[in-house]
Amino acid sequence: MPSGALLFQSIILGLLLGGMYALLAAGLTLYFGIMRVVMIAHSAFLILAAYLAWWTNDRLGVDPLLSLVVTVPLFFGAGVLLQRGLLSRLRPATLTMMSVLITFAIALMIEGLLGYAFTGTQRRIRLGYGTASFELFGARVAVVKLIAFGLAAVSLAALYVLMKRTQFGWALRATIQHRDAARLVGIDTERTAGFGFGLGLATAAVGGTALSLDTTIYPSLHWHWIGPLMAIIVVGGLGSVPGAAAAALLLGLAQSLLQIPMGATWAQTVFYVALFATLAVRPQGFFGGRLAQRF
Amino acid sequence: MSEIELVDVRAGYGRAAPVLRGFSVAVPAGTVVCLVGPNGAGKSTVLKVASGLLSPRSGRVLVGGKDLTGAGPQRMLAEGVALVLQGHSVFREMTVEENVLLGGYTLHDRTEKTRRARFVKELLPVVGERWNSLAGLLSGGQQKQVEFARSLMVDPKVVLLDEPSMGLDPKATSTIFDQVVRMRDAGTAVLLVEQNARRALETADLGCVLDLGRVHISGPAADLLADPQLGELYLGGRPAV
Amino acid sequence: MPSVSKGVFSYGLPALVLIAAIAVFPSLAPNPYVLSSGVIVLNWAVLATAWNFVGGFTGYISLGHGALAGLGGYATGLLITKASLPSFAGLLVAALLVAALAVPIGFAALRVRGASFVIVSIALVLILLLVFQSWSSVTGGSRGLVVPRPFPGMLRPEHHRVFFFLYGGLLLLALATWWLLDRSRFGMGLKAIREDEDKAESLGTPTFAYKLTVFVVSAAFTALAGGLYALWFGDLDPVFQFSVLTGSYIVLMALLGGVRNLYGPVLGAVVVGVALEYFKVEFGNTPLHLVTTGLLLGLVVMFMPDGVIPSLGAPAKRLRKRQDSSIREVTAADLAEQRRGRTEVKS
Amino acid sequence: GGSDDGGGNSGDDPIVVGISLPLTGDFSEPGKGVQEGYEAWAKITNDKGGLLGGRKIELKILDDQSNADRVVADYEQLIGSDQVDLVVGPFSTRLVVPSARVAQEYGMLFVEPAGAAAEVFNQGFKNLFYAAPAVADDHYNHLAEHLLALPEGEKPKTVAYAAMDDPFAQGTAYGLKKKLEAGGVRTVVDEVYPPNTTDFGSIAAKIAAAKPDMVVGGSQYQDGVNLIVALQQLNYQPRLAAFSTAPTNPEFAKAIGNKTEGILSPTGYSQDAPYPSNKEFVEKFTAQFGKAPEEDQANGYTTGQVVAAAVEAAGCAEQGECQQKMIDWLHSNSVDTVVGPLRWDATGKPQGAHMIQQWIGNDIKIVLPADAKEADLLYPKPAW
């Protein structure tokens, strides 16, 4: 039986981890849930952002968080270009399938270019406060993990408000659901879809930077993230930002707690077990998701 | 002067043979022109060209005398041309509210939006009743009504309707035809495609029979209705009741 | 009948060419390395063809077929080492086992469609990877599994030659099966599922049973290829046996050649298989081979979404059949006239 | 010699040595280190006039992308298609076994720099030789002896092990575990994590909660760093901390924010080791690459030295019977290398042990065995 202190520490770690997962999955809910694009390259972009943060820190010696000033607009622009240049040219009938392949191709290219530019070496940002931590009711909370959690909370809240409350959010959903009808009510569908994708990639910039604060990165790391992130958005209900956040916290917590009795490897299976359970019981996801199971 | 005019339009899809082969039509303000024709004649294609969804291969599209050939739907809407698509085009995973309010996407005046929303709720009670449901979960006819409501959120000079009565029950059909008459009376130019051809021609001022991508015959709606040969080929014999 | 000559040109002739190529390649190969590359390409060709049973007919895009091949390989290896079956008996039993296992897997995975299925198939790979890495008492864990040689003492070039012919036979078998399904009513039902599953079901097609059946057939062929690979290669490592990349290469190959064509996946496997080998030689010591693979995939998706064979075939088809347009060439009046004529003749 | 073979091997044809290395992918970092070792060996040997009286060494290096399928295809290509004269090994146990089989089935000698795990040697290979002092299980032998010899009160009582699920990394930790457990030291945590783990929070929490006297990490590089940082984030202070591979990396201290105090690591190579060829190696390597050689580089170099000795002894270097001559010679002789004299048993397993290094001040120093030590072992270690 694990001690109370270990349990509490694991809960804290699990929540912090879950927050991180939520941030990393945020972009996926956007393109996968709302835009019907299976974006395999999302985690590759996360790693790219993490590399840029690392590089900023390594070369310029400034705090990696500062790199956000550049990477967020940069990724937004890249997202717009990607959507306009590639995804919008795919046939709507086969969009889902072809988007898997085209984004897979992008992921390969990013991995290859990262390997080319930075070699396959494992990199980790060296921060003055990298090992700093404080005590909270007997558990230790690492400062870097808390920063990542904060970034996650802020970005997710912003995303939620944007999708639910703004004209842009409505226009984006309308564009994806019936492009001709959206054009006919006066929506500039090209621009809207482009911005939607850009937004998704902008969250990848934030997520990647947060990721870089406390983990090692290497070019092929993105494969490691695809499965868990996909599981999160399916469990959370495709297209639902709050759903993804809730699922991420829950799965992060579950993984952290399960590691105590089961060890790290088996604990990872919790994502897939949850994924299969969700699809078997409630294909539309547990938290959000409405008609989404049928696309 | 006609509010909208298509001149000698040739249009088609992809690399296939053209669907419209030199089609012309003009709709003056305050007039309802009804377009009828067999399935696959190209009626929807005409409306797609007129609304900017499809660029013609040749020919011209004039709106209020201005040449807008090749302009996109956004531009057309700005010039006062609105289209209600055939079939179902609600935003399925958005609520009726979101659907209807999106109809007023180009309106920036909030009070105007609210006023119009109230108007469509009154006109089509279903819309008000199911205000917070997902549009994709409504029945076929209910969705059609939501689409019509959506198009009523703006006040265009030219309205293009592609079989607005399809799937509607008799009451809702009447509501829609009444609304068409009201629009005409307010000076709107209406180009109406209907398979409910007799009913439509009774409402319309001018009729136009389309076949093989060309105008087969056109004239005052009443004349077309009276032509027995047209009746057999395009309008259907009125079954003995 | 035009369909007969079409059959000869699009099925018969390529089949002869393929059989001839398989027969003479080993004697033409200048050295054992080229022969071993040939074995690898044929392995890809079988995998891509096997994938196409699911991908081509039902339109379910599985990125998880790499894992089925891995299962086939591991099952073969374990049956030989743990149950001391003879090598090829192990291979056959393994394929049957994987086919049996494909029933529950398919049962879970085929309940969801479209993008969700893609995710499930990726999850299948990742979960099997975790299991085979962790369950070391049975699978050897991340240390991998060594499969005993089926022909101990055979020299390596000879070994390659034998396996080249084995793979060739398997490929022909897979192609024949695909062809049989493609022209059958069962195949028509599967294509209907690809287009609209609910509609197919309302027409009386037992869609789930159909999907499951074809998934199992696909899994069996995939497992045979995987098992043969285990016998040929000898070393199984979970990281490489259960890799999303393998599944993606399979999809790339099938797509490149054309999923609606019998020979599409084979052609794709030859092109991509050779390209992978070439990129490796050309950009061997930089990660640029990933970039070039990605680029190739991207180009295919953007410019040849139906695959090479259909895009090459399209202009020819247009020449042959110009009147393909769907618009009528006669007016309603003419039609009415014709009809009247016909009914008169009939009655 | 060499005049008796009719193959037309004229006296100054280069000797082509085929190598496949993981220059990209998971093992690319050590892979590149080994590559430098090989390159240094070729250059140093060629500068001295080559082998067999004037034949230069030419390296033919392929990238196997850290992938077992590729490594086999590579050796297939090198031996079958490129007709190289000699092959030497790649990096990592996972890649060594399949490639050794190719070499065996072509009857080639296979000296390798990195297959340190036990299973490399129980595959029945007769052509394989590991060019390093000890296999993974024996890396901590000196440390185990030292700890078990401590008086009862000072001996660590509890140990936590966390090892990557990798034959080599796990081998090092479990080698020590076996010996300590036999000596009565209790294991309180025994964690195995998959190679791609990036989050070590939970593992560290488990270790910290058990408060063992000593923590042992069976690590490669990055996981070791991550684990140490995670332990430090939880403010856990063991009396002894040992990690394989990671602490000897030149980047290590910076990577964990210089909080290295007292960390132990086994190493098979030291730049200051007193063996005759080592001085030359360090000097010329530094001149060639602008940095001092590390363990990976030394492993590559050692492999070269072993092969060179076999070539000189057999008096030939080409495919065919010559290979068996070299294999036979290596089985019954010892070779002097930069890591000391090496000899092998019938399975190709070397018969030695690793040194133990410890971070003291801002430097890593040899502390065990006593006859090679540069400093005394700090135990218990200072706080990090």
Next chain:
Amino acid sequence: MTLTTTGLRKSFGGVVAIDDADVSFLPGRVNALIGPNGSGKTTFFNCVTGMIKPDAGRISYGGRDLTGRAPHVIARAGVGRTFQLCRIFPRLTAIENVLAAVRPGGLLHGLRSAHRRHELERAHHWLTRLGIEHLAGAEARNMSWGQQKLLELAGVLMAEPATILLDEPAGGVNPALLDRIGTLVRELNAEGRTFVIVEHNMDLVMSISDHIVVFDRGRPIAAGPPAEIRADDRVLGAYLGV
């Protein structure tokens, strides 16, 4: 074979789509099912054909209980249907669309060629009867709305079900053609096929049906021959409006 439902109920969240419906359609007739938008007609079809599971109630067909059976089982029992939102196989050609409706019996039967001459001839026959024979080689997705509607009908007829449920067959179909569809329905009915037609085109309904059931808010409020229905006050109020 009579198609009967007893106590059928289906609600979606707060919306009661079918409320305790006892309906029965006698064999050999052309039945019509009418009612205002949202009165539950399509949902009724969906329940009967197994596309959705009713909350309560029984569905029986010729005495056989079909409640909760899978759609393909019901289709094989002889109940075919079309969809209101017209469903076709978009990337198959028209002729393939129709051929896809042939269902194989056993395994061997399933492995037979799908393009056997006899079947091809039947498929062409149906395309011709619906006036779209010129489209046989065209991909279904490239057809106009009405053409797709006709194609779907051709597919269902090819499957030769004993009972055919049509959801708004007239929606978007040219009136001239509609007359012919009406004739076709009567002819097939004379051959012994039962029809249940949901339709808002009252001219068509009144001219071809023998028996009409009227739905309002998920309940059958009237049933009888056309003349009777036309005179029914409740029907006038709920549906036809005046």
